[in-house]
Amino acid sequence: DQQVKQNSPSLSVQEGRISILNCDYTNSMFDYFLWYKKYPAEGPTFLISISSIKDKNEDGRFTVFLNKSAKHLSLHIVPSQPGDSAVYFCAASGDQAGTALIFGKGTTLSVSS
């Protein structure tokens, strides 16, 4: 049973436009959410996170939105660049330090120039 779901396996966007990656979760005990970016043959790279006490966190071109009532979060990338092409993983954890991350299956983003 998947607790973190990324229902879109892939997304194609033109350079300069907005990329929106979505993630749904089922476990209401999750308290912390993270997005990771992964290139082939490399490990995931931390991008941005959000605590459940917030509904938005912004870092440069990346913004994460959290809707707790809908158990949904999204990552917005504006403007999208070709270098953003990668697999994006949504992950969730409890509120204690040292808890395991539960990952979605990932969404492959392709940004064309």
Next chain:
Amino acid sequence: NAGVMQNPRHLVRRRGQEARLRCSPMKGHSHVYWYRQLPEEGLKFMVYLQKENIIDESGMPKERFSAEFPKEGPSILRIQQVVRGDSAAYFCASSSNQFTGGSDEQYFGPGTRLTVT
């Protein structure tokens, strides 16, 4: 570069052999996590260790798999009597566990790609 180090990057083993995967956490980090990624899947948690202690091994298969993080040296994930289904990418992550009311980020190594022939 004081990032998470993993070796080897690629490992080929025949069925029945043992595989040893090593992970050195980031400088200053004392918490290590192991994850496995099967083809077309997300990363799945296996085990969480602190120095000389296994904290959470709820994701570890019950047989053939073991992990350690000794006082000195890297963390090691050991797979005995490997089978073809063990072929996957194994990622190690580390964190500082500076809990400030939210989870601390985990930083990942480049992974070890295990192929069982």
